[in-house]
Amino acid sequence: MDIQPTIRSEIEKHLKEKGFTLSKLSERTGINNGNLSEIFNSNPPRPITVRQLDAITVAIGYEPGWLYDLYPEECAMPERISRPRVIPFLIRCSELGRTELIERVVAVLMENPKNVSILYDVAEQLYKSGRRKESALFYRLVIDNEKDNHSDRFLISQYRLFRASLGTDVEENWKAVIRFEPYRNRLSEGNRLDGLLQLANVCFALHRWEDVERFADELRELATIVYQNEMRKKKRKKVSEPLQTERHLVVYYGQGYLLKSVALEKQGLYEKAKEYVSGYSDLSWFELLDEVGLKEVEKI
CATH class of the missing domain: 1.20.190 (Delta-Endotoxin; domain 1)
Incomplete structure (x- = not known):
């Protein structure tokens, strides 16, 4: 039976191909060597942040968004949603135009209606950082999935979507x-x-x-x-x-x-x-x- 690649197995494979040790990777990325060891050697492994993945990607020499297809296992599995990791991931996917990954993660998030707050936080961060066009998708998702159309979250989303749509x-x-x-x-x-x-x-x-x-x-x-x-x-x-x-x-x-x-x-x-x-x-x-x-x- 084929073993499905994981984000760690793929990174480790490419590190070996390029002759990188964890110490060398630490030097190239600025990530603490102990943190890298916990990411790759601990059981269970320490989760990877999207910022760390981006730093590793640059260090190894790949294009932005490398291994993003495998990143949802770090932040958005049906049995475990990590707000601190999924929000930065959705923001980066939005910045890179990875709408297919956004749709995939949103489908998992919306299995629990309470996760609409995550979509709202993503929209707000994009909007306030000047990425109004990118924020529109998330405000639409909030509007479509927010049950209380009298809530501040729903109303502000309507307003922000109006501004972002102009x-x-x-x-x-x-x-x-x-x-x-x-x-x-x-x-x-x-x-x-x-x-x-x-x-x-x-x-x-x-x-x-x-x-x-x-x-x-x-x-x-x-x-x-x-x-x-x-x-x-x-x-x-x-x-x-x-x-x-x-x-x-x-x-x-x-x-x-x-x-x-x-x-x-x-x-x-x-x-x-x-x-x-x-x-x-x-x-x-x-x-x-x-x-x-x-x-x-x-x-x-």
């Missing part, structure tokens, strides 16, 4: 708006502000002026409410969690008026459009302005 394709951008719109008002205040501004901007690019006007109204109303709440906190000297937004609060307030005015003008409602110019033309009165806020006021 690009140069006009039709796809409109589809992203349609998918995300029903969830916009169920987000936290910070994400709602960001989401409404993005919705308005996408519709602006699509020349959907009535939609721009609608989202601008919502943005202006929410920014006003948030501003009033922040001012009350300041007066009471109440210590609370800072508002989490991508831009300064003054941006959302000013853009709400600016987008409203432009949308009305584009619809030929010139006199009505003028009513909103004062809402963004001079925002020097806006309190809570730090250095960033003052620069934003100058730009608006």
Whole structure:
């Protein structure tokens, strides 16, 4: 009967072919010699991290992703899921475009619905590291497998997927708006502000002026409410969690008026459009302005 290769047997075979000892491998990879000994000689063996596998791959002289087909046995077997190893592995597979391995690991993970949290963590790490396009696959998986569609995880995934889906394709951008719109008002205040501004901007690019006007109204109303709440906190000297937004609060307030005015003008409602110019033309009165806020006021 043929013996199935394992990640260790394959590495050991190639080490012998190249005349590498563990000491030499330790020198080439920077991995502690004792750790290497535990990986290859202990019973049971010490698990290999994906970073260690990548270092070994470089040391031996192979292309990135070598032996990834065998790596799931280290992190994602039906009887044993290792969160600390499977998350970095899925991220690396995403970076290398190994979708077949992602599908294989996801199939194992989804045998237990609780593992949707692993997919969410992968998506968040990819998104926050600037790999928004790669994160979209994992946010879709979270949305498809999250049972509670009122959970923060589900709602944030909807928002992040919307942001990750935006690009140069006009039709796809409109589809992203349609998918995300029903969830916009169920987000936290910070994400709602960001989401409404993005919705308005996408519709602006699509020349959907009535939609721009609608989202601008919502943005202006929410920014006003948030501003009033922040001012009350300041007066009471109440210590609370800072508002989490991508831009300064003054941006959302000013853009709400600016987008409203432009949308009305584009619809030929010139006199009505003028009513909103004062809402963004001079925002020097806006309190809570730090250095960033003052620069934003100058730009608006």
